[in-house]
Structures are given as C-alpha cells and as structure tokens.
Amino acid sequence: MMLFAQADQGGIYSLISTLLFIAFLLILSIPDIQLGFQMWRLSSIVEKELGEIKRMSDNARNKLIDMLKSLNAKDPQGLVDTLAEMFVIDPVSVEPIDIISRMRHLLRGGESKIKLLIKDSVPNADPVTISKLEVSAEVVNALNLVYKVVRHYINLAKKLKSPMLMYQVQMVIPILKRMAEAYSKAQDTFRDGKPVGDSLGPLVAARLMLNATRKWEPAEETVAAETIVEGRKVIVVKALGPLATVGRPGEAVARIVEEHNGQIARIITVDAALKLEGEQTGSVAEGVGVAMGDPGPEKIAIERVATKYGIPIDAVIVKMGMEEAITDMPKEVYDAAEKAESLVRKIIIERTPIGSSVIVVGVGNTSGVGQ
Numbered sequence: 001m002m003l004f005a006q007a008d009q010g011g012i013y014s015l016i017s018t019l020l021f022i023a024f025l026l027i028l029s030i031p032d033i034q035l036g037f038q039m040w041r042l043s044s045i046v047e048k049e050l051g052e053i054k055r056m057s058d059n060a061r062n063k064l065i066d067m068l069k070s071l072n073a074k075d076p077q078g079l080v081d082t083l084a085e086m087f088v089i090d091p092v093s094v095e096p097i098d099i100i101s102r103m104r105h106l107l108r109g110g111e112s113k114i115k116l117l118i119k120d121s122v123p124n125a126d127p128v129t130i131s132k133l134e135v136s137a138e139v140v141n142a143l144n145l146v147y148k149v150v151r152h153y154i155n156l157a158k159k160l161k162s163p164m165l166m167y168q169v170q171m172v173i174p175i176l177k178r179m180a181e182a183y184s185k186a187q188d189t190f191r192d193g194k195p196v197g198d199s200l201g202p203l204v205a206a207r208l209m210l211n212a213t214r215k216w217e218p219a220e221e222t223v224a225a226e227t228i229v230e231g232r233k234v235i236v237v238k239a240l241g242p243l244a245t246v247g248r249p250g251e252a253v254a255r256i257v258e259e260h261n262g263q264i265a266r267i268i269t270v271d272a273a274l275k276l277e278g279e280q281t282g283s284v285a286e287g288v289g290v291a292m293g294d295p296g297p298e299k300i301a302i303e304r305v306a307t308k309y310g311i312p313i314d315a316v317i318v319k320m321g322m323e324e325a326i327t328d329m330p331k332e333v334y335d336a337a338e339k340a341e342s343l344v345r346k347i348i349i350e351r352t353p354i355g356s357s358v359i360v361v362g363v364g365n366t367s368g369v370g371q
Contacts, residue, residue, distance in 0.1 A: 205362025250298030262309030
C-alpha cells in the first residue's frame with residue numbers, strides 16, 4: 001500500500017511540475033509578459049554597470065573636493081558641482097564663414113572660465129596646482145556626462161518599454177565603462193604631476209631642447225627653443241611644463257613662421273596616436289599632415305600658415321591605447337620617445353638643406369615634463 005501511495009505521490013509531483021512548466025511557457029508566449037521579462041533582464045544588467053560608472057563619478061568628485069579642501073578653497077562642494085555641469089556650446093556650423101575663429105573664441109572662453117572659477121576659490125595656488133585642478137575638473141565633468149547619458153538612455157528605454165533601445169545600451173555600455181575607468185585612473189596621475197602617455201610629444205621636444213641656445217614663450221602656456229641639428233636651425237615648440245596643459249602650439253607655430261617671413265624649410269609634428277586593437281603600444285609611424293588631436297583652431301593655424309608659404313608638414317606618431325594616453329606613461333611609450341626623436345632628426349637631415357630653419361612641435365599634454 002505504501003509503495004502505491006509513494007508512486008501516486010511521485011506521479012502527482014511530476015504532473016504538477018509539467019503543468020507549471022507548460023503554464024510558464026504559455027505565460028512567456030504572451031507578448032506583454034515576454035516584453036516585461038526582457039526589459040527586467042536587460043535593465044538589471046545595464047543598471048549594474050551604471051552603478052559602477054556612478055561610483056567612479058562620485059569618487060572623482062570626492063577626490064577633487066579633497067584637493068580643494070587641502071588648499072583651503074572657498075565652498076569646494078559648490079565649485080565642484082559647478083565644474084561638473086560646465087559645457088561649451090558649439091558655434092553655428094550652417095554658416096561656415098569664420099567658424100574656426102568663433103570656435104577658438106568659445107573654447108578659450110571655456111578654459112578661461114574654469115581658470116577664473118578655480119583661481120577665485122584658491123587665489124594663492126601656483127600655476128602648476130591650478131593646471132592640476134583644471135584637469136581634475138575635466139575628469140569630473142567627463143565622468144558626470146558619461147553617467148548622465150547612460151542613465152538617460154536606460155530611463156528612456158524603460159519609459160518607452162523598448163527592448164531594442166535597451167539592447168543598444170547593453171552593447172555600448174562596456175565601451176563607456178572602459179572609458180570611465182580610464183578617466184578615473186587619469187585623475188590620480190595628473191594630481192600627482194606624472195607624465196602621461198600623451199606627454200610623448202612634449203617629451204621628444206624636451207629631449208631636443210637639452211642643448212638649446214635660447215628659450216622664449218611665443219604663446220600662452222607654450223615655450224619655444226632654438227637648437228642646432230647638423231647645421232640646421234631647429235625651433236622646437238611644446239606646451240609649458242611641468243603644467244598639465246597642451247598649450248597653444250598652433251598659435252605659436254603661426255607666429256614663428258611669420259616672424260621668419262615664411263622661410264621655414266619644414267614643419268614636423270610629433271604626437272601620441274590611439275592605436276587599433278592588435279597594434280603594439282609604442283610603435284612609431286610617419287606620415288604627412290599635422291599630428292594633433294585638436295578640435296580645430298590650433299591644428300588649422302599650422303595648416304594655414306604652411307599652405308600660405310608652401311611649407312611641407314611631416315607627422316611622427318607613437319601609438320598607444322586610450323587608457324595609456326591619459327594615465328602613467330608606459331615604459332613602451334617612454335622608450336619610443338628616443339625612436340621618435342631619431343626619426344625627427346633623420347627627417348631634418350635628409351629633407352632639409354644645411355643652413356635652413358625647421359620647426360618641430362611636440363604635441364600633447366606636458367604634465368610632469370619640463371623643458
């Protein structure tokens with residue numbers, strides 16, 4: 001009797017399990033329920049990643065606040081909140097006339113405003129400290145923007161009940177999280193005044209400046225120096241170090257060329273460049289054109305003056321990943337500086353006549369690199 005009872009009980013459990021499974025499949029087959037399940041699954045995945053980005057954003061804010069407090073800044077919390085929401089509106093592009101000058105005016109206006117806000121809060125800070133605070137503010141601003149954009153699309157997908165939009169967020173969020181992680185690490189590097197991967201160009205320029213006969217500042221936060229390479233006068237330009245700044249290399253080069261009445265045999269730009277996945281960090285490549293990740297004003301200043309006087313432009317780049325470009329300079333990039341310098345010297349010797357003048361521009365953030 002007991003055996004029959006156990007058999008009946010087992011059959012009942014099996015029947016119930018089967019019925020529950022069938023019911024579950026039927027429920028999932030209902031479009032609205034299926035849609036809700038998809039949205040729940042996707043949102044749980046992307047919201048977890050959003051939480052990580054939020055954590056990095058908050059951490060960057062707190063670090064900047066601590067920096068300001070250590071300098072006895074006025075209202076550090078209010079200043080950080082203001083800097084985190086700062087923005088620059090692009091100029092009107094429908095009418096392209098004078099768009100570069102308008103862009104230059106707006107970009108420099110944005111830079112000046114950030115400097116003014118920081119100097120007003122910490123009036124006794126030295127230029128190097130000011131530049132560190134500026135870069136830290138840019139990191140906070142960038143992380144805040146990444147977080148708000150991702151949050152916007154997650155909330156929009158929920159509001160519209162759109163799995164397709166949520167799938168798109170899921171696809172791009174690993175890239176955005178990787179970008180956020182790079183910015184988060186960069187804040188510590190710039191705060192400590194260390195060279196970053198993007199300091200490659202200024203490092204090459206600094207090496208060429210070692211035996212300079214004279215140095216001067218042709219533009220704001222930009223230094224130039226004269227040296228001799230195999231009978232050629234070489235004018236080397238870089239951002240003023242060890243500030244965490246890229247300077248104004250385009251304005252400096254344009255001014256130097258005009259001062260020489262266009263008698264410049266060649267302009268050589270040296271910069272870091274983002275590598276493609278699979279390429280080797282520290283690999284050196286040569287090309288033609290202005291190697292510069294500028295939005296437009298500085299780069300076009302060199303192109304215009306070079307075109308005006310028919311001056312050839314060479315580009316020397318050292319490849320690296322995004323994280324390597326804005327965090328501690330990797331050994332592979334540091335070692336590549338010597339190779340890049342050798343290539344620059346080779347270009348000067350092989351492509352310019354003795355007695356001519358050449359301009360070499362070390363493009364990039366000169367954090368931790370003097371001259």
